Each structure stands twice: as structure tokens, then as C-alpha cells.
Amino acid sequence: MSNFIFEQIETPHERSFKCSIFNKTKPNPNNFKWHYHPEIELVYIDKGSGIKGVGNHISNYYDGDLILVGSNLHHMPFTENFSDNKTEVVIQFKPDFLGNSLSFTPELNKIHQLFIKAKSGLSFSDTIKKEVGETILGLQYETYFQSFLTLISVLNKLANSEMIYLNNSNLEDINENNQLKRLFNFVKYNFKEEINLKQASEKVSMTIPAFCRYFKRNTGKTFIRYVNEYRVKHASKLLMQTDNDVKSICYESGFNNFSNFIKFFKKYNNLSPKKFREKMLQK
Structure with a gap:
């Protein structure tokens, strides 16, 4: 992680987690660029727009956001430049802040799984953002003990809700399903080539309809969407890390049609590749 800044989190000695509130009049004094820390980080932004960069994922948000960043996962500041964002709540805690026996406590097992997925x-x-948002904002007014219980309740709700994995490449480490691992690796090593449903379904010995249902149920997205997002994320990295022209990046990322690439890129990042590169260079 030599390319990223290590952030030292100082938790108040009387608490097991740190809760910080930021807004336009009280901006984050430690607004690093890309950075990481051992603490898991829960970020709630009640409204407004901005860019979220977590691991290899970069996208825009437009009506606030709710994000869980795993331990030592590099990420950008979510409100480096407040764009009508009202309030940002950042909660940071060690992976073992609920104790070392988290995985062996039945009532906390889903939270344990949530922390693994947060990688x-x-x-x-x-x-779920609306459901827990006011609760998160209210943490600042609660006693230490009550806020501790409230945080556990919020984490439990998140653990039982629908979630979106921001880094598909890490899913193979999270999900022990061998069929999914096979599919993730298939995309990882072949995304620059043509990939279709027939090829993918044959990898797991399923009919195409059964495969489509299986993949959507386990990942929350269609297989074609997964492949296109994987390609767009690769293109996003190349736009940030190289001086290659947009058209060559399009083909290097597995797209065989430039207009389709622009369409998918805009749909995913809400910016054209050119505007995306310009914005990232300003960070």
C-alpha cells in the first residue's frame, strides 16, 4: 500500500469506536487523498453529491450515500469538496471492537459476516439508508453506552439488508461458493475477450435461464452487468494511471464498440471518460 497514505485513527479512551460529524462549516481536518487504516469505516452522507472511491471502485453518488469500508481497504475522502452535502457521519472501529469471539456468538454472526464482506x-x-440515517445522525446526542448499543443495532440492520459489493474482484475471497469463484475467475482472466451467457453457463454446468437466476440471486446483478462493470472499472483505473487515449483504453478493457463503451461508462460513473479523467486528476 505504498501508494496510499496510512491514517492513524485515535479512538477516545472511553469509547470502543470513533464517531465524527463533518459539514461545510466543520470540514474534515484529516481529509487525506487515497488512504487506508486498520479500522472498519461506516460513512453516512445524508444528502448531496460527490465521488466515492473504494478499492478499485470509483463512481458518483447524487443523493447521499451509505458505505462500509473494510479494514485496510484504501479509499478516497467522500466529501473532499462538499457539493451541497449537508452532513457526513464517519464511524470508525477496530474489526474486533465487539470482542475476539464475534464469530462464535450466534447473535453476532451476521455482523461478523458483514465485516468479512466489507473487505x-x-x-x-x-x-436502508433512509431507515438508519436518522439513527446514525442521532449517535452524537446519545450517551457512550447507548450509542454503542445503537451502533450494534445499525450494523445488524445492515447485515440483514441488501448490499452492493463495490469491488467485484474481492468477491472470490468473500464467497466460499466454488461455482461463483469459477465464474469470477473466468471474468477476471477473460474480460478483454468476448464473453457470453453460453460460455458462462457452461462453466458451472447450468442451462442459461438457470444460470441467470443463480448469478442474480447470489450477486444482486445480472452476469452481463457484472462483466460490463468489471470492464468499466478496469478502464477507470487506466484513465487514472496511464496517459493512454480513451479509444485504446476502450478496446484494452474488453469493449469492441466505442459508442457502447461511452454509454456504459457514463451509466456507471455518470461522467464521460474524458470528464472522469479530468476530475480524478484534480483529486
Whole structure:
């Protein structure tokens, strides 16, 4: 992680987690660029727009966001430049802040699984964001003990809700399903070539309809969407890390049609490749 800044998190001695509130009048004084820390980080932004960069994932948000960043997963500041964002709540805690026996406590097992999934970076739906948002904002007014219980309750709700993995490449480390691992590796090593449903379904010995249902049920997205997002993320990295022209990046990322590449890129990042590169260079 030599390319990223290590952030030292100082948790108050009387608490097991750190809760910080930021806004336009009180910006984050430690607004690093790409950085990482051992603590798991829960970020709630109640409204407004900005860019979220977690691991290899970079995208825009437009109506606030709710994100869980795993231990030592590099990420960008989510409100480096406040764009009508009202409030950002950042909660940081050690992976073992609930004790070393987390995986052996039945009532906390789902939270344990949530922390494992957070290694990939997680984003949550508008529904759960609205459900827990006011609760998260209210943590600042609670006693230490009550806020501790509230945080556990919030984490439990997140663990039982629909979530979006921000880094598909990490899913193979999270999910022990051998069929999914086979599919993830298939995409990882072949995304620059043509990939279709027939090829993918044959990898797991399923009919195409059964495969489509299986993949959507286990990942929350269609296989074609997964492949296109994987390609767009690769293109995003090349736009940030190289001076290659956009058209060559398009083909190097597995797209065989430039107009389709522009369409998918805009759909995923809400910016054209050119505007995306310009914005990232400003960071």
C-alpha cells in the first residue's frame, strides 16, 4: 500500500469506536487523498453529491450515500469538496471492537459476516439508508453506552439488508461458493475477450435461464452487468494511471464498440471518460 497514505485513527479512551460529524462549516481536518487504516469505516452522507472511491471502485453518488469500508481497504475522502452535502457521519472501529469471539456468538454472526464482506467495500440501498440515517445522525446526542448499543443495532440492520459489493474482484475471497469463484475467475482472466451467457453457463454446468437466476440471486446483478462493470472499472483505473487515449483504453478493457463503451461508462460513473479523467486528476 505504498501508494496510499496510512491514517492513524485515535479512538477516545472511553469509547470502543470513533464517531465524527463533518459539514461545510466543520470540514474534515484529516481529509487525506487515497488512504487506508486498520479500522472498519461506516460513512453516512445524508444528502448531496460527490465521488466515492473504494478499492478499485470509483463512481458518483447524487443523493447521499451509505458505505462500509473494510479494514485496510484504501479509499478516497467522500466529501473532499462538499457539493451541497449537508452532513457526513464517519464511524470508525477496530474489526474486533465487539470482542475476539464475534464469530462464535450466534447473535453476532451476521455482523461478523458483514465485516468479512466489507473487505470488498459495501454500498446500501436508499431504503436502508433512509431507515438508519436518522439513527446514525442521532449517535452524537446519545450517551457512550447507548450509542454503542445503537451502533450494534445499525450494523445488524445492515447485515440483514441488501448490499452492493463495490469491488467485484474481492468477491472470490468473500464467497466460499466454488461455482461463483469459477465464474469470477473466468471474468477476471477473460474480460478483454468476448464473453457470453453460453460460455458462462457452461462453466458451472447450468442451462442459461438457470444460470441467470443463480448469478442474480447470489450477486444482486445480472452476469452481463457484472462483466460490463468489471470492464468499466478496469478502464477507470487506466484513465487514472496511464496517459493512454480513451479509444485504446476502450478496446484494452474488453469493449469492441466505442459508442457502447461511452454509454456504459457514463451509466456507471455518470461522467464521460474524458470528464472522469479530468476530475480524478484534480483529486
